[in-house]
Amino acid sequence: QVQLVESGGGVVQPGRSLRLSCAASGFSFSSHSMHWVRQAPGKGLEWLAFIWFDGTNKYYADSLKGRFTISRDDSKNTLYLQMDSLRADDTAVYYCVRDREDQGKYYFDYWGQGTLVTVSS
Amino acid sequence: DIQMTQSPSTLSASVGDRVTITCRASQSINNWLAWHQQKPGKPPKLLIYKASSLESGVPSRFSGSGSGTEFTLTISSVQPDDFATYYCQQYNSGFTFGQGTNLEIK
Numbered sequence: 001q002v003q004l005v006e007s008g009g010g011v012v013q014p015g016r017s018l019r020l021s022c023a024a025s026g027f028s029f030s031s032h033s034m035h036w037v038r039q040a041p042g043k044g045l046e047w048l049a050f051i052w053f054d055g056t057n058k059y060y061a062d063s064l065k066g067r068f069t070i071s072r073d074d075s076k077n078t079l080y081l082q083m084d085s086l087r088a089d090d091t092a093v094y095y096c097v098r099d100r101e102d103q104g105k106y107y108f109d110y111w112g113q114g115t116l117v118t119v120s121s
Numbered sequence: 122d123i124q125m126t127q128s129p130s131t132l133s134a135s136v137g138d139r140v141t142i143t144c145r146a147s148q149s150i151n152n153w154l155a156w157h158q159q160k161p162g163k164p165p166k167l168l169i170y171k172a173s174s175l176e177s178g179v180p181s182r183f184s185g186s187g188s189g190t191e192f193t194l195t196i197s198s199v200q201p202d203d204f205a206t207y208y209c210q211q212y213n214s215g216f217t218f219g220q221g222t223n224l225e226i227k
Contacts, residue, residue, distance in 0.1 A: 035216070045157075045165065045208055047216035059215075062122075095164055102171060107155045107212045109176070111164035 002026045002110045004096045009115030012086055022079040022096030022112055029077040030054075033099050033106055036070060036081045038092040039114075046092075049081065050099075050106070086119045093117075123147050123211055127219035133227040138199045142222045144192045144209035152188045153213035159221075160205045168207075169194065199224070 008020040022034070036048040049070035050059045058070055069082040079096055093114040099106040124147040134140050144154065152172035157165035167176045169185035172192055182197045196203055204226055209219040 044221045045210075045218040047218070050216070100170075105153050105212055107153075107167075107170045108157070108165075108210070108216075109167050109170075111166070114164055 002098065004098060004110060004112030006094060006096050006112045006115035009094065009117045011118045011120060013121050014087055014119055016086055017082070017084045018086060018117060020081040020083065020094055020096075020115060020117070022081075024077045024079065024096075024098070027098070029072075030074040033101070034070075034072065034079045035097040035099060035108060036068075036079075037095045037097050037108070037111075038090075039095070040089070040092040043092075048094075051079070083117070086117075088119050091117060091119050123150060123214055123217050125209055125211055125217050125219040127207075127209055127222050129222060130220065131223045131225060133225050134199050135227045136199055136201060138227075140196050140199055140224065142194045142207055142209075142224075144187075144194070144219050146190045146192075146211055149189045150211045150213035153211060154185075154187070154192050155210045155212065156183075156185055156194045157208045157210060158203075158205050159208065165208065196224075 003025045005023045012018050033053045035050045051070045067085045071080045095114045096112040097108045098110040100109040126145045128143050154172045156169040159165040168179050173185045184195050206221045206223045208221050211217050
């Protein structure tokens, strides 16, 4: 079955960096585009970043202002999110999400359990 | 950017009730809309995609309809397992979620 397991979360000081990982299994990772979505405590869902199945295209939410970078290593079936210049309002649960393509549109079909990032001094 | 607005924010219902949640897009998204269910402390789960297509394994009491800018999610007979928060999400242009609707026990 599809499994997405995030790791790398924790407590980090403002201005520092953190890299999240998402280990995928149970499906052909290299055939799927992938996303990162986050959820601040008690809040709704916010899409962050998207990487095509072959890694050739990447898209980001405007709100990130270039601080985050999505990448993938298909040899390790792993998705990454490099987060730089972290701020208190980046505190959230970060989800790795698989997508499914339908006529050139991509929707989210499987979500990982999430990893909590807390930005605090 | 496309904005998604859900109503109501909170919905109180009893087991067996029929409930409907509405989602409006700030511009046409054709039928590129998904609905996700989230329970406390858990990740979201896909229920509906392409506005009305039921995801495999999802009970048939869930249904979706709409196109363009107005969409609905209906639960025909609410079950105890359905009390959760529901999010609509457009994927026509970028990816945007509604603010969520909390379905609570009356």
